[in-house]
Amino acid sequence: MRLGWIPVVGALALTSFALLRPAPPAEGRVVDYRFTNAPVNAMGIKSLAELRGKPVLVDFWGTR
Amino acid sequence: MPTAVKHQRELGDDIQVIFVECQGADRDTYEAFAWKMKWMGNAAMWTEERPLPTLGSGLPETALIGVDGTVILQGSPGALGKRLNEALDAEIKKSKQAPEGTPAELKKAWTHFLKGEVAAALAECDKLATPAANEAKEQFNSRMKAKVERLKRLIDEGYVSEADALAGDLSKSLKGATELASQLAEQTARLAEPALANEREASKAIDAALDKVALDKPFEPGNVKKIAALGEKFAGTKSAERAARFVALSKLKIER
Numbered sequence: 001m002r003l004g005w006i007p008v009v010g011a012l013a014l015t016s017f018a019l020l021r022p023a024p025p026a027e028g029r030v031v032d033y034r035f036t037n038a039p040v041n042a043m044g045i046k047s048l049a050e051l052r053g054k055p056v057l058v059d060f061w062g063t064r
Numbered sequence: 065m066p067t068a069v070k071h072q073r074e075l076g077d078d079i080q081v082i083f084v085e086c087q088g089a090d091r092d093t094y095e096a097f098a099w100k101m102k103w104m105g106n107a108a109m110w111t112e113e114r115p116l117p118t119l120g121s122g123l124p125e126t127a128l129i130g131v132d133g134t135v136i137l138q139g140s141p142g143a144l145g146k147r148l149n150e151a152l153d154a155e156i157k158k159s160k161q162a163p164e165g166t167p168a169e170l171k172k173a174w175t176h177f178l179k180g181e182v183a184a185a186l187a188e189c190d191k192l193a194t195p196a197a198n199e200a201k202e203q204f205n206s207r208m209k210a211k212v213e214r215l216k217r218l219i220d221e222g223y224v225s226e227a228d229a230l231a232g233d234l235s236k237s238l239k240g241a242t243e244l245a246s247q248l249a250e251q252t253a254r255l256a257e258p259a260l261a262n263e264r265e266a267s268k269a270i271d272a273a274l275d276k277v278a279l280d281k282p283f284e285p286g287n288v289k290k291i292a293a294l295g296e297k298f299a300g301t302k303s304a305e306r307a308a309r310f311v312a313l314s315k316l317k318i319e320r
């Protein structure tokens with residue numbers, strides 16, 4: 001019986017686990033993002049750096 | 065209604081809310097959706113670009129970025145619970161005072177800066193001439209430069225009412241701050257150009273009308289007709305382009 005597929009399946013399982021596992025929170029990290037396309041209602045703001053001095057609440061959501 | 069919309073409405077300029085669509089909807093779809101749900105008409109911004117990676121454990125997800133750009137909290141709003149509101153209140157408080165750890169001798173400079181007295185803040189830093197004072201000076205200059213650049217973009221994009229208000233604030237703040245004041249002068253000169261008069265009138269009428277319909281059945285035919293008529297009246301202006309976009313979005317079929 002050929003068992004050569006076992007490492008392949010193992011590698012796939014590990015990759016899937018790594019991809020599906022929730023990422024660690026970015027807490028404590030400084031974020032400095034510059035938007036490629038200005039957001040809707042950006043009112044001239046193009047990057048997070050321009051908002052320094054003011055708290056920013058980022059709400060990740062979906063339309064569906 | 066998402067809590068973040070309420071926060072933006074209630075806290076106004078004290079915070080900036082950024083909504084990030086994460087399910088692959090295109091810009092037209094999520095913007096039309098937000099109008100339809102009566103979530104527009106406030107300062108919140110809408111994008112599909114993630115300014116920081118999501119945790120990938122489901123939506124909605126919230127991240128609070130503090131006044132110095134550090135992520136304070138990130139997670140499901142339900143799981144964060146009242147910690148989120150407490151952290152938000154603490155950051156708003158921080159935004160109105162000198163940063164933690166500011167040397168005592170620099171507090172006066174920060175007090176001037178936070179009151180909008182930029183020239184006095186810069187002068188105080190020059191007087192102290194310490195590494196910490198130089199660092200604070202750099203920060204004051206960089207924040208004010210960003211505001212002047214924002215003013216330029218507001219004019220470029222035809223948000224003249226908003227630009228007039230910002231220019232008014234900056235003129236007071238930058239009085240006596242020679243270098244920054246001269247950068248501001250370039251933009252205030254643009255605002256004074258007669259060619260901008262029609263754009264200003266359009267911005268006043270259309271932006272106010274859009275803000276008004278945002279809260280009251282935005283896509284109702286009567287409202288759409290009113291915005292379309294304003295767009296026609298001010299044809300050729302940037303604000304008319306925004307009116308036309310609103311009319312186009314109202315015609316999209318959005319499922320909910």
